[in-house]
Amino acid sequence: MKKTLKLLLITGASGAFLGACGGGGGSSTPPAVVVTPPPVTDTAPVYTAGTFEPATTFKDMCETPRAGRADQAGSTLEEKFWLRSWTDETYLWYNEVTDRDPNSIADRIDYFNELRTARTTSSGAPVDQFHFNIDTEEYEARQSGEASAGYGARFRLLQSAPPRDIRVVYTQSNGPAGAAGGFRRGDKILVVDGIDAVNGGSTQAELDILNEGTFPTVAGVEHNFTVLGTDGAERDVTITSADVVEQPVTTTSIIDTADSKKVGYIHFTTFSPFSSEEAIFTAMQEMDAANVDDLVLDLRYNGGGLLAVAAQVGFMVAGADETANKTFDRLTFNDKNPTTNPVTGRALEPxxxxxxxxxxxxxxxxxxxxxxxxxxxxxSTSGTCSASEAVINGLRGIDIEVILIGSQTCGKPYGFYPTDNCGETYFTVQFRGANDKGFGDYADGFLPNDGNAGFGEEVPGCTIPDEYQGALGDADEPFLAAALQYAQNGTCPAATVTKPAQSKLQSTFSSGLDMMSDPRLATDEFLRTSRIGGVTDDVIVGEQ
Known part of the structure; x- marks a missing residue:
């Protein structure tokens, strides 16, 4: 809900100015009292093009201060002036931002959305697709791993308007969707609580039923579905929503190959929340105990997260000898800050x-x-983003061979320190990362080098379409099967397709409690989520 622009006019204390009217001595007429109103002083900030006061001048000056926070009484205008100065101080491409008068745009979020570069990559995609905001309370809940209503399933809306195509991408073992009789990977949702999910929703009431049934906001409510499975058969599914915690690792497996080798598989969905550290640690312990000869790390739906966890993943893959005295990721900020992190104030270190x-x-x-x-x-897919790409780039920087199976990644060598102001957490690109060899130029993503060349950084591997077929971790699942074939003989499946046009994520996201306090907490996360319990790419919409 947008807030009306509100300026606070602060005036001095009222005072009475006394004037005496003198007559002759002994006059009993009292002196006249003349009351002059104090001058009205408008202390609202004044815009001067090209002049930026320090962001600290306006920090936590809020139209609606929160109890128990650093907030002080202020105004929406001061919140926008903070965004303007903060952008000028920390945004990677600050000198490409049009300096807009904060008075010219009433809403603070609308104003924030204008504070970014308009430059494009060589493919024509916007350089900055990673500029977004999220309510601070929701953000903090996500980072701490709090449970939220859902099914423990990820949905993909291949088409959000009629004829809709809503698929189940994967389920979590800790949620009702993953239980017997629940959803299966690849299910197409046909009916939700009696409403046709493909062509229905002609009224707002029907759309509300579709959205609440697919993405429930309350736990403990039963919802009924008809789905079309990948086997071509329809079935009815009844699931009761529950409070579900995001599961960073949903599946692991050890596969014995025909040539007596062991291949480990890990489906890793996010480098945040903080539980991702323990989840990937435990999964890697399993791989280590099995003494795997190869590892398949499934990051096709991993939108990123904490760079520090990505650096841990790189170490666990390569080991101490290969990573000793090597840089996983070297951060570069804007040219105002060549040696110092403008967010933490610390000297830059790799x-x-x-x-x-x-x-x-x-x-x-x-x-x-x-x-x-x-x-x-x-x-990989276009959903492989940020910290996931940092793993690819970091390992390539120390000559660990990375073989990419799937499709082109999102292209995000950038990151930020999520920053709260007045109840909203803002994400604006503040740094660019590069590996030990100094390479970080993958704004159009990484892509397998088979087939027709496209924009982006080519990596050995196979282009495979993600059609949500087969259980994750199963040796016959197309992506994993392609990896196993390549591991055995260096070839790709005959069904390899021509490279599709690059698909960029457009999204909002999550991550971190206090990204300002510790450089390890720098995040490049760019994950599209609706709720932890039910992750999606969009909401269902009506006719277009």
Missing amino acids: TPFYSTGLGFTVNQGVALPELNLERVFIL
């Missing part, structure tokens, strides 16, 4: 391959497992 727990959910100093692999298979 991010190493972290070899121990960092205290998110694995105790500090606990040694991480080491697989000591010379190569890794990464499953």
Whole structure:
């Protein structure tokens, strides 16, 4: 809900000015009292093009101060002046932002959305597709891993308006969707609580039923579905919504190949919330115990998260010998800050391959497992973004072979420190990352090098369409099957398709409690979520 622009006019204290009218001595007429109103002083900030006061001048000056926070009484205008100065101080491309008068746009979010570069990449995609905001309370709940209503399923709206195509991408074992009789990967949703999910929703009431049934906001409510399975058969599914916690690792498996090798598989969905550290630590311990010869890391739906966790993943894949004294990711800020992090105020130092727990959910100093692999298979789509891409780039920087199976990644070598102001957490690109070799130019993403060349950084591998067929972790699932074939003989499946046009995520996201306090908490997360319990790409909409 938009807030009306409100200026606070602060005036001095009222005073009485006394004037005496003198007559002759002994006059009994009292002196006249003349009351002059104090001058009205408008202390609202004044816009001067090209002149920026320090962002601290306006920080936490809020139209609606929150109790128990640093908020002070202020105005929407001051919130916009803070956004303007903060952008000028920390935005990576600050000198490409049009300096707009905060008075010219009433809403603070509308104003924030204008504070970005309009430049495009060589493919024609916007350089900055990663500029967004989220309510601070929701953001903090997500980062801390709080449960929220849902099914523990990820949905993909291939078409959100009629004829709709709503698919189940995967389910979590800790949610009702993953239980017997629940959803299966690839299910197409046909009916939700009696409403045709494909062509229905002609009224707002029907759309509300579709949205609440698919993305429930309340736990403990039963919803009824008819779905079309990948086997071509329709079936009815009844699921009761529950409070579900996001599960960073949903599936692991160990596959024995025909040539007596062991291939490990990990489906890793996010580098946040903080529980992601423990989840990937445990999964890598399983791979280490099995003494795997190869690893398939499924990042096709992983929109990113904490760079520190990505650096831990790089270490666990490559091991101590290959990562010793090497840089996982070196951050560069804008040209106003060549040697100092403008957010933390600390001297710039490269991010190493972290070899121990960092205290998110694995105790500090606990040694991480080491697989000591010379190569890794990464499953990717356009949903593979940010910290996921940092793993690809970081490992390539130390000559660990990365083999990409799937499609082109999103293209985000950038990151930010999510910053709260007056109840809204803002994400604006503040740094660019590069690997040990100094490479970070993948704004059009990484893509497999088979088939027709496209924009982006080519990596050895196979282009495979994601059609939501087969259970994740099953050797016959097309992405994993392609990785196993390539591991055995270096070839791609005959059904490899021509590279599709690059698809960029457009999204809003989540992550971190206090990204200002610790450089390890820098995040490049760009994950599209509706709620932790039910993750999606869009909401259902009516006719277009």
